[in-house]
Amino acid sequence: MRRLHAYNFLLAFVVSATLFLPVPAQKLTNNSAHSAPPKLMLPVKAGSVRFAVIGDTGSGTEKQRNVGDMMVKYRALFPFEFVLMMGDNLYGGEAPQDFEKKFSEPYKALLDNKVKFYATLGNHDLPLQVNYENFNMNGKEYYRFKKGNVAFYSLNSNYMDKKQVKWLEDELAKDTSEWKICFFHHPPYSSAKKHGSDDQLREVVEPIFIKYRVNVVLTGHDHVYERIKPQKGIYYFVSGAGGKLRSGDVSETSPLIEKSYDRDMHFMLFEVAGDQMYFQAISRTGETIDSGLIARKKP
Amino acid sequence: MQARTLRYFLCLGLLVVFASATYAQQNQNAALAPPVVVSAADKAALQLFEKQVNDYVALRKKVRASAPKLSKDSTPEQINAYRTALEESMRNARAGAKRGELFRPDTADYIRRTLKIEFQGKDRRELRDTIFETETQGVVLRVNYPYAQSAELSEMPATLLAKLPQLPKEVRYRFVGRNMLLVDRESNVIIDYMPDALP
Numbered sequence: 001m002r003r004l005h006a007y008n009f010l011l012a013f014v015v016s017a018t019l020f021l022p023v024p025a026q027k028l029t030n031n032s033a034h035s036a037p038p039k040l041m042l043p044v045k046a047g048s049v050r051f052a053v054i055g056d057t058g059s060g061t062e063k064q065r066n067v068g069d070m071m072v073k074y075r076a077l078f079p080f081e082f083v084l085m086m087g088d089n090l091y092g093g094e095a096p097q098d099f100e101k102k103f104s105e106p107y108k109a110l111l112d113n114k115v116k117f118y119a120t121l122g123n124h125d126l127p128l129q130v131n132y133e134n135f136n137m138n139g140k141e142y143y144r145f146k147k148g149n150v151a152f153y154s155l156n157s158n159y160m161d162k163k164q165v166k167w168l169e170d171e172l173a174k175d176t177s178e179w180k181i182c183f184f185h186h187p188p189y190s191s192a193k194k195h196g197s198d199d200q201l202r203e204v205v206e207p208i209f210i211k212y213r214v215n216v217v218l219t220g221h222d223h224v225y226e227r228i229k230p231q232k233g234i235y236y237f238v239s240g241a242g243g244k245l246r247s248g249d250v251s252e253t254s255p256l257i258e259k260s261y262d263r264d265m266h267f268m269l270f271e272v273a274g275d276q277m278y279f280q281a282i283s284r285t286g287e288t289i290d291s292g293l294i295a296r297k298k299p
Numbered sequence: 300m301q302a303r304t305l306r307y308f309l310c311l312g313l314l315v316v317f318a319s320a321t322y323a324q325q326n327q328n329a330a331l332a333p334p335v336v337v338s339a340a341d342k343a344a345l346q347l348f349e350k351q352v353n354d355y356v357a358l359r360k361k362v363r364a365s366a367p368k369l370s371k372d373s374t375p376e377q378i379n380a381y382r383t384a385l386e387e388s389m390r391n392a393r394a395g396a397k398r399g400e401l402f403r404p405d406t407a408d409y410i411r412r413t414l415k416i417e418f419q420g421k422d423r424r425e426l427r428d429t430i431f432e433t434e435t436q437g438v439v440l441r442v443n444y445p446y447a448q449s450a451e452l453s454e455m456p457a458t459l460l461a462k463l464p465q466l467p468k469e470v471r472y473r474f475v476g477r478n479m480l481l482v483d484r485e486s487n488v489i490i491d492y493m494p495d496a497l498p
Contacts, residue, residue, distance in 0.1 A: 092449045099375035123452050127484050131373045139371035160457035204457035
């Protein structure tokens with residue numbers, strides 16, 4: 001009887017110890033990331049321009065890798081050719097191992113499949129990143145490239161000096177592309193409480209965007225997702241939670257919000273087909289946060 | 300009696316409208332921030348500042364020639380080697396450099412006045428708060444030594460950059476709290492800094 005008590009005590013101890021043992025971090029995050037099966041909301045039309053968007057990624061965390069893995073799953077359904085990065089590509093240091101942990105490793109499967117990344121600089125990024133082979137910035141802090149009927153402008157919003165403003169204006173003035181998309185780090189419009197709208201930047205760039213009929217502006221900086229109500233005919237997105245999240249940061253009463261999400265990390269997919277641009281925002285776990293269609297206004 | 304009351308309210312209404320218009324005008328003026336008056340002494344100071352910055356860039360070009368080459372498609376190791384070599388070579392070339400050699404008193408005075416005007420008004424106060432929010436822990440203000448790699452970089456307001464003396468592409472302005480820095484774009488080394496630049 002006494003022996004039975006001893007066994008019971010031992011059994012209770014083992015069970016308790018097992019239950020309360022610390023779970024390794026990786027296991028914990030994997031368990032918490034219940035993935036929904038990919039559900040594509042984009043039409044995948046022949047000849048369309050397809051790309052993904054990620055922002056504020058460079059944390060090197062398990063959750064950043066989860067986002068990378070989800071991008072791979074969606075790419076099986078939606079073979080995007082390239083990825084735009086909204087800045088803060090590497091947080092907290094830029095030694096060779098940081099590039100590996102915070103970029104090459106989380107997106108290894110995409111890089112191995114020749115998906116090109118086009119970066120922009122955030123407030124945590126040193127300017128020498130422009131020379132990094134996999135950021136495709138060609139040694140420049142601001143640059144333009146074209147895919148199909150879409151012109152992309154990567155700007156350096158950390159340092160919007162006169163030279164850059166002039167370059168932007170000169171390039172846009174001669175640009176005959178049907179779609180003009182600008183992407184940079186600091187959002188001219190944002191409903192997040194931490195940073196919010198960058199009024200000073202907006203004062204300088206918005207008149208240029210309006211004058212030269214920029215269609216869409218993509219930004220990061222605030223660690224949330226937000227689709228802003230069109231402002232003076234331009235569609236603004238904040239996609240700043242690809243590797244960092246500021247949960248509960250969106251001010252729900254903001255009049256700017258068309259759609260927002262601040263409960264988990266995310267990435268975005270875009271498809272441009274003729275005069276139509278389709279978009280889909282997807283959470284780290286594969287849930288569709290937002291989707292829709294933007295029709296190009298003809299001049 | 301009724302006409303008198305009506306006249307009273309009319310006067311009061313006009314007074315409110317006038318006061319609101321004046322307030323709005325003042326705010327707008329603050330937002331637009333008038334340009335700084337540039338005196339002959341300012342011009343001389345700015346010319347000297349420009350010359351010193353150009354001298355820095357010339358020295359940098361010379362030093363850079365012996366640093367490892369950096370292509371547009373470099374590896375992280377190449378970037379790191381380039382940054383370190385540039386930083387060390389420039390430190391040796393500018394051994395003995397001291398604070399205030401580029402931001403001399405006259406230049407600093409002009410820049411402080413520019414900042415004071417630019418940061419007036421309600422919306423500019425918010426801008427000042429944004430600069431102070433920048434996480435710059437770990438940054439040691441020391442001429443000829445790098446800005447801490449792990450620290451955030453403050454965004455330089457576009458409206459302000461349009462008013463400050465223009466810099467060549469190799470050199471940048473940056474804020475750390477109330478201090479204004481002049482940094483090397485590539486090596487991230489602090490070339491000079493000006494304490495209490497922001498009002």
